[in-house]
Amino acid sequence: ATTTDYLALDLGAESGRGMLGRFDGERIALEEVHRFPNQPVKLLDTLHWDLPRLFDDMKAAIRKAATLSPGATLDGIGVDTWGVDFGLIGRGDTLLGNPVHYRDARTDGMMDAAFAAVSRERIYEVTGLQFLPFNTIFQLLALRRAKSPLLDVAETLLMMPDLFGWLLTGRRAGERTDASTTQLLDPRTGAWSDELCKALDLPRAILPGLIDPGTELGPLLPSIAEEAGLSRPVAVIAPGTHDTASAVAAVPASSSSSSAPPDWCYLSSGTWSLLGVEVSQPVINAETMRYNLTNEGGVAGTTRLLKNIMGLWLVQESRRTWARAGREMSYEELTARAQVAPPFSALVDPDDSSFLSHGDMPSRLAAYCKRTNQVLPSDEGAIVRCCLESLALKYRWTIERLEGILGTTIRTIHVVGGGSKNALLCQFTADACGRPVHAGPVEATAIGNILMQAIGRGKLGSIRDLRAVVARSFPAVVFEPRDTAAWDDAAGRFAALVK
Ligand code: LFR
DSSP: OOOEEEEEEEEOSSEEEEEEEEEOSSOEEEEEEEEEEOOOEEETTEEEOOHHHHHHHHHHHHHHHHHHSGGGOOSEEEEEBOSSOEEEEETTTEEOSOOBOTTSGGGTTHHHHHHHHSOHHHHHHHHOOOOOTTSHHHHHHHHHHTTOHHHHHOOEEEEHHHHHHHHHHSOOOEEHHHHTTSSOEETTTTEEOHHHHHHHTOOGGGSOOEEOTTOEEEEOOHHHHHHHTOSSOOEEEOOOOBHHHHHHHTOOSOOOOSSSOOSEEEEEESSSEEEEEEESSOOOSHHHHHTTOEEEEOGGGOEEEEEEEOTTHHHHHHHHHHHHTTOOOOHHHHHHHHHHSOTTSOOOOTTOGGGSSSSOHHHHHHHHHHHTTOOOOSSHHHHHHHHHHHHHHHHHHHHHHHHHHHTOOOOEEEEESGGGGOHHHHHHHHHHHTSOEEEOOTTHHHHHHHHHHHHHTTSSOOHHHHHHHHHHHSOOEEEOOOOHHHHHHHHHHHHHHOO
């Protein structure tokens, strides 16, 4: 069989990477061609993404991929990023400012402002999306309330991956999986919600036309192709452009049947921990609202019923705090110290809103512990251990809620993404949840991106085939549960913390 070559441009909140995937019809071989930091920039009081820098790094990745692929050709290029953030485009292809970081404080108070115009229940009923203060809907409301001039002149809103797609091709389109993170899309009709736009006075006309994952956006602009040294035109294909959609597409499980919920869950583990189940229809009811579960759009018409759990952000931001104070440590070193720290000294609900923004994380963890009559030890190992144990306990809590809502039993946890490399967290997860953890692949997001391009090009048939390719190419590492009694005790303590 002929092999085909695809480039995934996968941008995460901490770093981006260009991954070249060579697909021979059976297996995929992956090569990292370029890795680059993603450093937000504060301008006056607002935290921005550094779009020009990131785009330049994407072009560097294309250049390197062209050098590595035989004949300097590619069969596709696809972009995925985190959700909710966007850029605005005005007349004559004018980019209106740099996109703002979802952790920026501009959305403070916006959820309540929205609920004054349309009830929380109604927003949930229409969108099925969990309430996170940074959802696009609240960012747009913040712009409106600040009387931003941008909204007066914007022609088109493009989500981050669509924005890069536009810079690569000149075409404006909204890919569905990322559109589903806005809280402005009705998952039942698949259309933008006129009702919510009207109720909140948001400009419905700037929301783009929608395309499905696997759609060719257009050819790479000739000037970029030439700059990269590509020998012939390359198609830019929209994968599941929301990183979580791509990551879950590449979970090496047997695909869900079309009706019954599957007996496995996924945990896409990176800056965030996205834990949930793949379902065939959105599940929107009083319980999913109560537990703030979300229904995000997946590839091939699937829905991800999941919870956003604060994730390794707790450790990443602690590490940055220590580094600023001159105590620089690698993740490996921090994890090794956590491993030998005493168990269950203090527990936190990782999703406490005080942990959301940038800044001194250890102090916020300590303040949380104080508020809940616990003492957080001051050494780094104990703090990281507290974060990892608390995450594992929140995973258990979430799985139990999902099982109750779906009336199903979850037997296996598939952990994908960077966090699947953290053996301590994987073991904690298996122990806390009393279920085996199948860890890997680490680069699930890039793999899902690449194989969705292959589907778009007709080289692969279905999501089931896609997952079989992943399972053949990347054997999982299995962590069996042990030591579950100690975790049962901790789970009792933990439950009291979660409101
Ligand atoms: C993960 C992710 C989550 C989304 C968060 C913010 O990278 O895309 O799915 O809730 O980032 O956009």
